[in-house]
Amino acid sequence: MGNTHREIQELLADYAGALRDGGLPTFLKSLTREEAKRISESEDFWEATEVVRLMNSAGFGDNVVTPDVGLFISRVDAGIASRTKKAKASTRDRSRAHVDMQ
Amino acid sequence: MDKALRNALKGLTAPDAESRRRAMEPFVRSTFGIFIRHLHRYLGNEVECEDVLEDVYADIWENPEHLRAIDSERQLLRTVYLYYMRKRLREVYRRLNRSSYLSQNDVQNLVAPELGMCDLLSQSELKALLHRMLGKLKARERKALELWMSGMSNRAIANQLETTVGAVKMLEFRTVLKLRRMLKEYCEQD
Numbered sequence: 303m304g305n306t307h308r309e310i311q312e313l314l315a316d317y318a319g320a321l322r323d324g325g326l327p328t329f330l331k332s333l334t335r336e337e338a339k340r341i342s343e344s345e346d347f348w349e350a351t352e353v354v355r356l357m358n359s360a361g362f363g364d365n366v367v368t369p370d371v372g373l374f375i376s377r378v379d380a381g382i383a384s385r386t387k388k389a390k391a392s393t394r395d396r397s398r399a400h401v402d403m404q
Numbered sequence: 405m406d407k408a409l410r411n412a413l414k415g416l417t418a419p420d421a422e423s424r425r426r427a428m429e430p431f432v433r434s435t436f437g438i439f440i441r442h443l444h445r446y447l448g449n450e451v452e453c454e455d456v457l458e459d460v461y462a463d464i465w466e467n468p469e470h471l472r473a474i475d476s477e478r479q480l481l482r483t484v485y486l487y488y489m490r491k492r493l494r495e496v497y498r499r500l501n502r503s504s505y506l507s508q509n510d511v512q513n514l515v516a517p518e519l520g521m522c523d524l525l526s527q528s529e530l531k532a533l534l535h536r537m538l539g540k541l542k543a544r545e546r547k548a549l550e551l552w553m554s555g556m557s558n559r560a561i562a563n564q565l566e567t568t569v570g571a572v573k574m575l576e577f578r579t580v581l582k583l584r585r586m587l588k589e590y591c592e593q594d
Contacts, residue, residue, distance in 0.1 A: 310577070311573045311574045311576070311577035311578075312570075312573050314573075314576070314577050314580070315558055315572075315573040315576060315577070317514075318552070318576075319557075319558070320448070321448040322448060322555070323448070324447070324448045324449030324450065324451075324452070325448075325449070326447065326448060326449070326497070326514075326515070327497065330497065330504040330506060330511065330514075331503055331504055333504060333505050333506055334505065335505045337505070338504070338505035338506045338507070338510070339505075341506065341510065342506070342507065342510050346577075346581055348513065349581060349584050350577060350580045350581055350584065351514065351517075352517070352520045352521070352584060353580045353581075353583050353584045353587065354580060355445045355446065355520075356445070356522055356523075356530060356534065356587075357534065357549065357552070357553055357580075358444075358445060358448060359441060359442075359444065359445040359527070359530060360527070360530050360531045360534045360553065361552075361553035361554070361555070362444070362448075362553075362555075363441040363444050363445065363527055364441075364527065365450075366440055366441060366444040366450050366453060371432065371433055371436050374432065374436065374454065374457075374458075375428075375429050375432050375433070377454075377458050378428060378432055378458055378461045378462065379425070379428065379429075381458055381459070381461070381462040382425055382428065382461075382462050382465050385462055385465075385466060386421065
């Protein structure tokens with residue numbers, strides 16, 4: 303992504319590459335003001351991104367599935383536990399504030 | 405929709421939080437593969453997909469209202485994308501956007517777009533459809549896209565096609581737009 307005057311087809315190729323390699327932030331940071339404007343004004347670019355996403359999904363979507371769903375479930379459960387704790391703490395703070403005011 | 409997922413959905417919409425928490429495990433088991441593949445479409449990064457999905461499941465647990473009366477996997481994916489995933493996807497690159505010249509709106513359209521054509525197809529349906537559509541392209545166009553989808557760089561594709569990297573990028577761009585027109589026609593007929 304060294305070129306700073308990329309044409310729209312080059313920008314699409316770089317977006318597709320970044321999506322495939324999991325490096326979208328690098329692509330976004332690499333854009334110059336002029337390139338960002340070019341993207342913004344190009345209907346073709348936006349239409350093409352739709353297909354690129356589908357191709358990326360069909361080509362590489364299967365690589366993403368983690369074999370250990372159990373581990374992921376425990377992460378979700380920990381997130382839920384943390385939200386429950388926060389909700390309880392905020393209820394307690396509110397009732398304490400109410401008592402202090404009295 | 406299979407029985408395990410239907411039961412998990414029933415548990416998820418229970419009024420008390422503890423029942424919903426218990427229902428989360430079978431729900432995650434039934435939907436993890438579908439949701440993570442869908443997120444991968446927008447982010448392309450496994451770690452980010454898992455982080456986003458973790459928040460999505462916790463949001464569902466906290467506010468499962470939108471999941472009442474779901475009767476198919478496609479409807480489930482659509483609802484989860486529109487009401488839970490999109491919000492989280494938008495947040496992913498919001499911070500980064502400060503160092504990008506792309507407008508907030510454009511970043512959002514890139515990372516968390518409206519649901520487009522074919523977006524709700526399952527992985528196997530999508531693969532079959534793309535395979536069929538690629539078969540309708542000219543040999544050179546098809547080869548460029550197939551090589552790209554097999555993980556090759558543009559330079560490697562250029563070597564294979566005995567042309568320049570610039571020509572490959574132009575060929576891919578034109579072919580992707582052609583493919584989009586074909587997919588649009590197909591979706592409108594369908």
